[in-house]
Amino acid sequence: MAVPRKEARPLDISILQVVEDTPEAERTTHQAACHCGAVQFSVTLKWPFPKYPVNTCSCTICTQNGHLFVYPCRREVVFTKGYDNLSSYVFHTKTKSHKFCKTCGSSILADFEVFKQGQTVNPVRDILAVNVRAFKNLDLNSLEYTFFDGRKYL
Ligand SMILES: [Zn+2]
Numbered sequence: 001m002a003v004p005r006k007e008a009r010p011l012d013i014s015i016l017q018v019v020e021d022t023p024e025a026e027r028t029t030h031q032a033a034c035h036c037g038a039v040q041f042s043v044t045l046k047w048p049f050p051k052y053p054v055n056t057c058s059c060t061i062c063t064q065n066g067h068l069f070v071y072p073c074r075r076e077v078v079f080t081k082g083y084d085n086l087s088s089y090v091f092h093t094k095t096k097s098h099k100f101c102k103t104c105g106s107s108i109l110a111d112f113e114v115f116k117q118g119q120t121v122n123p124v125r126d127i128l129a130v131n132v133r134a135f136k137n138l139d140l141n142s143l144e145y146t147f148f149d150g151r152k153y154l
Contacts (some may be wrong), residue, residue: 008056008104008144008145008146008147009099009144009145009146009148011055011057011146011147011148012053012146015052015053015071016071016127016147017053017089018120019036021046022046022047026046026047026048026051027040027044027045027046027047028044028045028047028048028049029044029045030043030045030118030132030135030136030138031040031135031136032130032134032135032136033134033136034082034085034100034103034104034106034108034134035101035104035105035106036101036103036104036106037086038081038082038085038101038102038103038104039079039081039082039083039086039101039106039108040079040080041077041078041079041080041081041098041108041134042077042078042080042081043070043076043077043078043138044072044076044133045070045072045076046072049138049142049143049144050142050143050144051144052070053143053144053145053146054068054069054070054132054143054144054145054146054148055068055069055070055071055145055146055148056068056069056145056146056147056148057069057122057147057148057149057150058147058149058151058152059150059153060151061098061110062150063093063108063151065098065131066107066133067107067110067129067131067133068131068132068133068140068143068145069110069129069130069131069132070127070129070132071127071128071130072127072128073126073127073128074126074127074128074153075126077109077128077130079112080097082101083122084105084132085101085102086099086101086102086108087099087100087101087102089092090109095109096111096112097110097111098110098111099111106133107131107133108130108131108132108134109113109129109131110126110128110129112127112128112129116119125126148153
């Protein structure tokens with residue numbers, strides 16, 4: 001018999017909604033970078049880990065890239081270096097831009113809004129999916145994980 005895998009909780013959709021409603025003391029800023037360091041950025045999350053659960057997803061792109069996603073709003077993701085060094089990959093409905101470092105290939109984030117230009121987007125709903133594998137000094141074994149069965153929907 002295989003060793004049973006610890007069951008991740010289902011994704012709580014509320015994490016994708018209002019993201020800046022927590023006290024300053026709860027908000028936590030993480031430094032992040034791609035593997036080669038050409039792309040540098042910070043991400044502020046509304047809760048510290050492991051209170052902020054990290055989402056895994058069964059869709060094809062998340063499986064391929066090993067994405068471990070958190071969902072900050074756009075203004076909480078600040079690039080200090082190399083945003084122009086990101087390249088984009090789109091597929092299927094072409095409604096999400098998957099951004100990765102042109103130099104080292106590290107998957108950084110999925111941008112849900114890039115193809116809605118011209119539409120008004122509520123800033124607290126303007127979220128990105130950021131891959132915590134890019135976060136510095138993060139112990140992946142210390143995190144709480146949720147699961148979304150994206151392969152059924154995407
Ligand atoms: Zn890189």
